[in-house]
Amino acid sequence: MTTTRFAPSPTGYIHVGNLRTALMNYLIARKAGGTFILRIDDTDPERSKEEYVDAIKQDLEWLGLNWDRVERQSERLDRYAEAAEKLREIGRFYEAFETPTELDLKRKKQLNMGKPPVYDRAALNLSDAEKEALRAERGNGVWRFKLNHERIEWTDGILGDISIDAASVSDPVLIRGDGQVLYTIASVVDDTEMGVTDVVRGSDHVTNTATQIQIIDALGGQCPNFAHHSLLTGPQGEALSKRLGTLALRDLREQGVQPMALLSLMARLGSSDPVELRADMAELVDGFDLSRFGAAPTKFDVQDLFPLTAKHLQSLTLSEVSDAVADAGVPPELAEPFWAMARENITTLADLKGWWELCRDGAEPLIDDEDRDFVSEAMALLPEGPFDGETWGDWTKAVKEVTGRKGKGLFMPLRKALTGMERGPEMATLLPLLQVIRARN
Template identity: 35%
Template structure:
């Protein structure tokens, strides 16, 4: 048997974190077992489904690196198939027409609640029977699935173990509306059968749907997939994850500067574990993942931990991979890297200091763009009269330097100035940093200067000396 999983979002909004984790688990399980992963867009909610949401889902899946083997399939393009199966159930007397109006059903529900009974549809209710018996062909009706009356539905959930639901708790589900459109629970069953889905990984909010769907699989003579229902994700305050906890859309995490590998690593650990291991490459996730290692308990989203992971991935990933995802942020911040060092070299130097790609882009700017002003606080502290002599000597040594390398800058400029003027490293290092970067924070200034380039360093050091001279004149 070829393992086949699916991710089947409704396009009524963005790809949220919970859906992304479900997709990841489904994708990993398929890959672990040499199987296939199907993407299906469940767009039968015609009023709420949008093309914008479809695009957001596809973009989110692609950004996370979860490429699908089949699809995307769209339920709205399969109505003929669903109606064919509805007609088959009608012919087999496993479904029937119901003419009861919404108003009548609401009236019966109110009576049941008043009598402290569980509100449910009952085809044998006298009022419903009377309406159905009086109906004529052509009157508006829904099609209901004839749910078994006795016994129970039992299934072995791969996460939660044995689940049993009595059929008396399940009513006769509507499988086709009065407008002729099929309903979610029915479409899902036909799709899973037609697409050969063997394992359904989804959120625990679908547990109540599962016994209803199992009865429909069996009525159609379709194989019943194996189910695994994941617990929900909570905010760090224990409440259901929502916008007030920060980003909940996958693409918001892209916008905030997270790497896909960092988010995937974080999401896989939100409910699944392999010992105490925290860092997983994609290949390790595939090799180690199993459904029975997923926790039954809800997981709490911790942004601080995600930031820590993101910093780890920025520091340790191939700079070419980081550069691929950094480019979006460079473009977003209007930073043109054509005139300057290779962005991979900047990432290797600056990346360790950054938790997000937004920060990394910001801290890359001075490698590519000249500036006419210095950070006010840094200039006030370090571009003072006392720095004039060390900076002038450093400028002379920079202009005379033929070997433009980190080591040469360190020894023949910075160390040489300290030795000749008998000053500490900070007396030249900090003024030099502010001069060449415009601010007071950067990696090792000799390595920064090598990447910025000799011509730009000379130009900026002269600008700093002009600033000091102007400051002294104003004083």
């Protein structure tokens, strides 16, 4: 059975980069009728916070990315310890004691010699006595996985055939000196024991994948199908990493972005398929094809979310937005005609308040000097009411016959006089609502 996972660290809020990974794994699982696991990577006790765990769940629920089960890596430390012991037993795990400064000097020396800046495995030559002396002096060392120096190859679901020379990669640190288990081994153990079949993540993990393939093999596990999606850039191709903190999902939600707008964009961004607003999750699942995504950096512009949000809102019925309409202050008996008027003229639900204030209080007339006599004459022709859907047409027809004005010269001055704006809802829809509300006040 197809099993995927999303493994965020609870050290901050989910941003659009995280979402891309979560969504791809979710869609793969749902399209195959498989399992989607939410795995909390909380092995770092200093930085992991429960408030972020809750926030991650809230953001995923807001989007409708429902998981089948939750796993927490902090509850599986014994499994990682067993894996580490097995690697020691087979001679693939060794303790190293270099300080960050010493490692930096080694890298610089190798670069100056034209060599790849990889760890030189000096720790493998330490005697037991030397190790004891270093522990006494510096404390426990880090534990590195000993790579076999051979080519590591796999067929990537997005990037195609990948081949990496393990000799060009440093033996990865899997356990820190303070005992903290790092992502590289924790993820391997979890993916293996949880039966994860497919892993999609960012292209910055390609080297991690190469080392993890060897770790999986050393532990006797089954490699999942790996795919690495492109990284997001800003709209001009600039690095987005420094801006991700301002693109948290909860910030987008606060700005009024609708879930289906965000999902519709992120499910197709970077693929050969056009970005189109989808009606529901089922449409996204049915149309998802990992092979249609490319390797080139993918431009993301947050402004693209707002036209999609506006289009989504236009498709909603009153029952689907009733809370937002009520929050804007609209009385229940006026909610239906108000939504019919406003739905085509909002970008986010926050815009409803402004339209209600216009209907309730009116607007300061906007009348150009050359139109003052015309507007005065037109207002004298406005019938007493009650107004209905035909009033605007009948009134402007009468004004045209009396004044001779037509087209924009007829309609625009009247719109501006009634609403204080040059653009807005169809006046045939707005005029009755203005009349009804003012009659109530």
